[in-house]
Amino acid sequence: EAGVAQSPRYKIIEKRQSVAFWCNPISGHATLYWYQQILGQGPKLLIQFQNNGVVDDSQLPKDRFSAERLKGVDSTLKIQPAKLEDSAVYLCASSLDRSTGELFFGEGSRLTVL
Amino acid sequence: GQQLNQSPQSMFIQEGEDVSMNCTSSSIFNTWLWYKQDPGEGPVLLIALYKAGELTSNGRLTAQFGITRKDSFLNISASIPSDVGIYFCAGRPGSNYQLIWGAGTKLIIKP
Numbered sequence: 001e002a003g004v005a006q007s008p009r010y011k012i013i014e015k016r017q018s019v020a021f022w023c024n025p026i027s028g029h030a031t032l033y034w035y036q037q038i039l040g041q042g043p044k045l046l047i048q049f050q051n052n053g054v055v056d057d058s059q060l061p062k063d064r065f066s067a068e069r070l071k072g073v074d075s076t077l078k079i080q081p082a083k084l085e086d087s088a089v090y091l092c093a094s095s096l097d098r099s100t101g102e103l104f105f106g107e108g109s110r111l112t113v114l
Numbered sequence: 115g116q117q118l119n120q121s122p123q124s125m126f127i128q129e130g131e132d133v134s135m136n137c138t139s140s141s142i143f144n145t146w147l148w149y150k151q152d153p154g155e156g157p158v159l160l161i162a163l164y165k166a167g168e169l170t171s172n173g174r175l176t177a178q179f180g181i182t183r184k185d186s187f188l189n190i191s192a193s194i195p196s197d198v199g200i201y202f203c204a205g206r207p208g209s210n211y212q213l214i215w216g217a218g219t220k221l222i223i224k225p
Binding site for chain 1: 145147154155156157158159162202204205206209212213215216217218
């Protein structure tokens, strides 16, 4: 069974530029999560989708971050414009449904903002 | 907001030693999970716990859901080099709540 796929693995941009990350969850998983992980910290939830609907985006900085999961399968997270403090690993995870806390994570996309 | 206190922050151990780490919350949880993260990878689920007092093993790993429902423990017996990594606890008060994550315990094996 294929795992959660993410791309790109690494991205370096200058502040005020934009960046997009892509995630393809495990087939059949209805719930998709985007987490931000700053070095030395645990993951912080940015947004949770159930199929193509947003369940929770309370911690998403909506002035600069956006995410979509239009067809209820893969998802894109965008940052525009990026700030220095956005340097982090962006982790995508999926689960069969929202009732379980058993998440399957991708390898992450490491963003460096200069 | 709710917080998880995970300790210790890091551990230096000899190969073959047993390891213990724990997590405490400020409120009652109905789910506790333990994940491991290797460098450059995403976290991987090790053990999930759903009932107070539950004790679950996964190979050399054993985790317990505390009776008070405010804590959980992870033990690793006879550590080996591949146990190196960061262990995260995560929990939540109910299925309609988001997971709350600890800051992680970094396990380092002394050469």
